[in-house]
Amino acid sequence: MIELTPALSEHRLKGQVREIGINPNYWYAVAWAHEIKPLQILAITLWNQELAIYCDDQNIVRAVENRCPHKGVALHRGVVQRDAIVCPYHGWKFQNGQCTHIPYFPIDQKLPTACLRTFPVREQYGIIFVFPGDPAQADQIPLLDIPQYANPNWLMIPVSAHFNAHYTICNENTMDVFHGYLHRNLQGWFDPVLLKLEEAEASVRADYRVSYRGAIARFLGLNDTSKVITRTISVNYQYPNYINSLQDLSYLYLMRSPISQHESRSFSLLFVNVRLPKWLIALLQPVLERVIRNRLFMRFLAQDIAMIESEYENYLRDRSRRYVEVNPAIIALQRVMIRQYNFSLDCSTGES
Numbered sequence: 001m002i003e004l005t006p007a008l009s010e011h012r013l014k015g016q017v018r019e020i021g022i023n024p025n026y027w028y029a030v031a032w033a034h035e036i037k038p039l040q041i042l043a044i045t046l047w048n049q050e051l052a053i054y055c056d057d058q059n060i061v062r063a064v065e066n067r068c069p070h071k072g073v074a075l076h077r078g079v080v081q082r083d084a085i086v087c088p089y090h091g092w093k094f095q096n097g098q099c100t101h102i103p104y105f106p107i108d109q110k111l112p113t114a115c116l117r118t119f120p121v122r123e124q125y126g127i128i129f130v131f132p133g134d135p136a137q138a139d140q141i142p143l144l145d146i147p148q149y150a151n152p153n154w155l156m157i158p159v160s161a162h163f164n165a166h167y168t169i170c171n172e173n174t175m176d177v178f179h180g181y182l183h184r185n186l187q188g189w190f191d192p193v194l195l196k197l198e199e200a201e202a203s204v205r206a207d208y209r210v211s212y213r214g215a216i217a218r219f220l221g222l223n224d225t226s227k228v229i230t231r232t233i234s235v236n237y238q239y240p241n242y243i244n245s246l247q248d249l250s251y252l253y254l255m256r257s258p259i260s261q262h263e264s265r266s267f268s269l270l271f272v273n274v275r276l277p278k279w280l281i282a283l284l285q286p287v288l289e290r291v292i293r294n295r296l297f298m299r300f301l302a303q304d305i306a307m308i309e310s311e312y313e314n315y316l317r318d319r320s321r322r323y324v325e326v327n328p329a330i331i332a333l334q335r336v337m338i339r340q341y342n343f344s345l346d347c348s349t350g351e352s
C-alpha cells in the first residue's frame with residue numbers, strides 16, 4: 001500500500017501542467033470510422049490544428065489541413081473527386097498535398113506551387129487515427145494494441161465524450177480512483193487503496209484495490225451475492241491513451257483527443273466479459289450495448305464531466321491559485337504529460 005501525502009514540493013507542477021501542449025508524435029484518435037462516409041468530408045480539430053478528413057472513392061481515409069492554400073477557405077465545404085479534395089471557392093483540386101488542377105487555367109498553363117499539408121491516417125478498431133507530428137516518425141510509432149477487439153467472448157461498448165477542459169484534467173480524472181465518492185449513488189466502487197505505482201518516460205501504471213457491492217457489481221460478474229467483493233483495478237496510462245483493466249473482467253481503452261486548451265474529447269472502447277454464451281452475446285449486443293452505455297457508463301461520465309469542467313472553470317478564474325494534490329499517481333501522471341510535452345519542444349528546437 002502506498003501512503004497518500006500532501007506533496008507540497010510538487011505543487012508547482014499543478015499550475016504548469018494546465019498550460020502545456022501535446023507531444024504530436026503519437027497517433028491520436030479523431031473520429032469514429034462510421035462518421036466518415038465515402039466521398040464525404042469531416043471537419044475536426046486536433047490540438048488547434050483544423051483538419052479536413054475525407055474518404056476517397058477507394059474507401060481510403062485521408063487527412064489534410066482544412067485550409068485551402070489559395071485563400072484559406074475551409075476545405076471541408078468542398079467535394080471529393082476520386083482521391084482528391086476540391087476547394088469550394090475556385091475549384092482548385094489537391095491530390096497528395098499538391099495542386100493538380102485549376103478549372104480556369106488553360107490546359108497547358110503551369111500550375112502554381114500550392115502545397116496542402118497532409119497527415120498520416122490509420123483506420124483501426126472502427127476509429128480514425130491521425131499523426132499530427134513529424135510524418136517521417138509515423139511508421140515507427142505503433143497504434144494502441146487492443147486484443148479484445150472483434151473477439152466474440154467480449155462485449156464491446158464504444159463511448160464518446162466531450163469535455164470543456166484542458167486534456168490534463170480529463171486524464172487526471174481517469175487516473176484518480178479516489179473519487180468513488182462522487183459515484184456513490186450509482187453503486188460505484190469504494191474503499192480504494194493505491195497498491196502499486198510505476199512511472200516510465202511515457203507511462204504511468206497504478207494498481208488500486210477497490211471494493212464493490214450491489215446490482216452493478218453483480219451484472220459485471222463481480223459478485224453473485226450482496227456481499228462486498230474486493231478487486232484490483234489497473235489504471236495504465238500510455239501516452240496519450242489509457243488501458244484500464246478490472247482483473248480479467250473488463251477492459252477500458254480510452255483514447256484522448258485534445259481539441260484545444262479548453263476542449264477535449266475521448267473515444268473509448270469498453271470490453272465486458274459478460275458471463276453468457278457467445279451466440280447470446282451476439283444476439284443481445286445492440287441491447288446490452290445501449291443499456292451499458294446509457295444506463296451505466298454515461299451516468300458515471302456525466303458526474304465526471306461536471307467535476308472536470310468545474311475544476312477547469314476555477315482554474316481559468318485564477319491560474320495562480322495552488323491546490324493540494326495527495327495522490328502520487330496523479331503527480332506521476334502530471335510529470336509524464338509535462339515530460340512528453342517538453343520532449344516535443346526539445347525536438348522542435350533541435351535539442352537532444
Ligand code: FES
Nearest residue numbers: 068070071087090
Ligand atoms: S480559396 Fe480555395 S480555390 Fe480559391
Ligand SMILES: [Fe+2]
Nearest residue numbers: 179183300304
Ligand atoms: Fe469517475
